[in-house]
Amino acid sequence: MPNKIDIIGADRRLALQRMLGIGVGLAAPLHIFAQQHRTAAPRPRPFEPPSPTPPISVAGGFQAAAISGVFDVRSFGATGDGKTLDTPAINKAIEAAAAAGGGTVRFPAGTYLCYSIHLKSHITLYLDQGATILAADTPEGGGSGYDPAEPNSWDMYQDYGHSHWHNALMWGEGLENISILGPGLIWGKGLTRGRGERNPGVADKAISLKNCRNVTIRDIAILHGGHFGILATAVDNFAVDNLIIDTNRDGIDFDCCRNVRVSNCSVNSPWDDGICPKSSYALGYARATENMTISNCYLAGSFEEGTLLDGTCKRFGPGARVSRNGRIKCGTESNGGFKNITITNCVFEGSRGLALEAVDGALLEDITVSNITMRDITDMPVFMRLGSRMRGPQGVPVGQLRRVNVSNIVVSNTDARYASVISGIPGHDIEDVRLSNITILHPGGGSKEDAAIEPPEKEAGYPEPNMFGRLPAYGFFIRHVKGLEMNNINVSYMKEDLRPAFVLNDVKGADFLHVKAQHAPDSPVFALKDVSDFNLYSSRPLPDTHLESVGDKKL
Numbered sequence: 103m104p105n106k107i108d109i110i111g112a113d114r115r116l117a118l119q120r121m122l123g124i125g126v127g128l129a130a131p132l133h134i135f136a137q138q139h140r141t142a143a144p145r146p147r148p149f150e151p152p153s154p155t156p157p158i159s160v161a162g163g164f165q166a167a168a169i170s171g172v173f174d175v176r177s178f179g180a181t182g183d184g185k186t187l188d189t190p191a192i193n194k195a196i197e198a199a200a201a202a203g204g205g206t207v208r209f210p211a212g213t214y215l216c217y218s219i220h221l222k223s224h225i226t227l228y229l230d231q232g233a234t235i236l237a238a239d240t241p242e243g244g245g246s247g248y249d250p251a252e253p254n255s256w257d258m259y260q261d262y263g264h265s266h267w268h269n270a271l272m273w274g275e276g277l278e279n280i281s282i283l284g285p286g287l288i289w290g291k292g293l294t295r296g297r298g299e300r301n302p303g304v305a306d307k308a309i310s311l312k313n314c315r316n317v318t319i320r321d322i323a324i325l326h327g328g329h330f331g332i333l334a335t336a337v338d339n340f341a342v343d344n345l346i347i348d349t350n351r352d353g354i355d356f357d358c359c360r361n362v363r364v365s366n367c368s369v370n371s372p373w374d375d376g377i378c379p380k381s382s383y384a385l386g387y388a389r390a391t392e393n394m395t396i397s398n399c400y401l402a403g404s405f406e407e408g409t410l411l412d413g414t415c416k417r418f419g420p421g422a423r424v425s426r427n428g429r430i431k432c433g434t435e436s437n438g439g440f441k442n443i444t445i446t447n448c449v450f451e452g453s454r455g456l457a458l459e460a461v462d463g464a465l466l467e468d469i470t471v472s473n474i475t476m477r478d479i480t481d482m483p484v485f486m487r488l489g490s491r492m493r494g495p496q497g498v499p500v501g502q503l504r505r506v507n508v509s510n511i512v513v514s515n516t517d518a519r520y521a522s523v524i525s526g527i528p529g530h531d532i533e534d535v536r537l538s539n540i541t542i543l544h545p546g547g548g549s550k551e552d553a554a555i556e557p558p559e560k561e562a563g564y565p566e567p568n569m570f571g572r573l574p575a576y577g578f579f580i581r582h583v584k585g586l587e588m589n590n591i592n593v594s595y596m597k598e599d600l601r602p603a604f605v606l607n608d609v610k611g612a613d614f615l616h617v618k619a620q621h622a623p624d625s626p627v628f629a630l631k632d633v634s635d636f637n638l639y640s641s642r643p644l645p646d647t648h649l650e651s652v653g654d655k656k657l
Contacts, residue, residue, distance in 0.1 A: 307330045360392050390465070455479045487523070
């Protein structure tokens with residue numbers, strides 16, 4: 103083991119590897135999934151645990167477990183055989199480390215069958231290569247399984263899963279300075295994606311954190327994470343890096359969190375959102391998610407569960423009843439708001455597009471989205487929605503969505519029925535939106551009947567990209583917006599589309615510069631209704647145009 107001087111200034115992970123006597127260059131375990139999940143069924147089948155590793159004997163019992171602050175769970179009685187319930191031993195190891203003032207709880211290679219693991223402050227969980235924490239099946243009748251969901255008198259304002267934290271494979275509340283490090287695997291085999299989650303002994307989350315600070319989750323893989331692979335509520339100073347999440351519902355939800363860094367993550371979540379900032383009322387008060395970066399991430403929604411992890415990336419068959427979600431979304435829960443958020447250098451594949459939603463009174467502002475590529479998007483590339491669902495305490499005014507910059511976006515193939523949507527509601531405009539350097543290749547095929555559609559307002563509706571049905575534009579549908587700039591926009595289609603590229607309705611102040619839009623001979627590029635201060639420049643063959651006010655006009 104290196105001396106203290108050797109560790110000071112070294113990379114934290116390298117120092118830990120040296121201390122534990124293991125190699126560097128660790129990678130997420132994939133081999134146990136290579137033969138799993140080869141059907142197009144909409145709901146994944148159970149997986150079999152990997153072959154067990156024989157127990158490790160540590161001389162000296164518990165006293166030998168805490169060498170240099172490392173607490174080996176085998177020394178506290180964990181077997182790692184995938185059959186014996188190891189939760190008591192693991193929780194003892196965590197308690198011993200906490201009692202010592204902190205330390206690293208190590209999981210050597212093996213499969214650790216568990217119910218609820220209780221996290222503590224100043225603790226690192228380190229999962230070795232080949233180590234799997236396996237969520238046990240709920241016992242008959244519940245009872246002695248996972249910890250019960252704690253009471254929450256505010257749970258009527260968001261889904262049950264968002265309102266409780268203790269009914270999880272591992273959870274922590276009111277903690278500080280905690281880490282969960284890989285390269286091992288967390289396999290939520292016994293977790294529910296929602297069915298029966300209110301029953302005793304049932305868990306619906308792999309990792310659950312509430313009111314914590316200074317948290318790092320890095321280099322692990324999560325398979326079949328239940329309703330949430332990670333649910334973090336009011337977690338501040340939170341770093342999430344280099345995760346692979348291949349799951350049956352939400353990947354990671356950041357609810358009411360501040361100072362968050364998400365990077366280098368790959369998420370396959372066909373049945374729900376991949377990376378999802380939220381701002382619910384689960385805490386009993388409105389708290390914004392703010393000061394957040396999401397960078398260098400891969401979002402997928404069309405691969406069979408387990409095949410992102412094993413590297414085969416097998417797509418569902420055409421007849422599979424799967425929503426193919428997998429996106430980045432701010433919302434739907436939006437009581438507290440979203441502020442100072444950057445999303446950059448991300449890839450979307452076989453998933454829904456980006457969604458920014460403020461429908462419960464939230465203030466969504468100061469958002470930057472850049473350097474995004476999208477392919478085979480299952481609805482539309484960009485969805486911005488200011489609405490009045492108002493799922494929260496009464497008396498809260500409609501929120502605001504403003505100051506959003508979207509740039510350097512390339513999109514290939516979307517759902518032919520839709521266009522990107524930027525839509526407020528009557529009397530409540532989305533404000534100050536700038537889009538630049540955007541290229542969209544659309545399937546096309548829209549008809550003149552489609553071009554005549556007037557989408558309903560649905561002011562209080564659940565905000566989903568398909569909420570308005572087929573749209574009268576193939577590029578952008580823009581309604582109830584004040585202050586719009588679009589620069590270097592190129593939209594085209596693979597099959598002739600008789601809809602306009604752009605439909606603007608109740609828009610005040612719209613500047614278009616360097617726009618290229620493919621259009622059929624008898625179809626306009628722009629359809630304008632109740633638009634004021636409209637400007638179009640350097641967008642040949644259309645002439646430079648200024649319209650002070652127009653009721654109904656096509657260009």
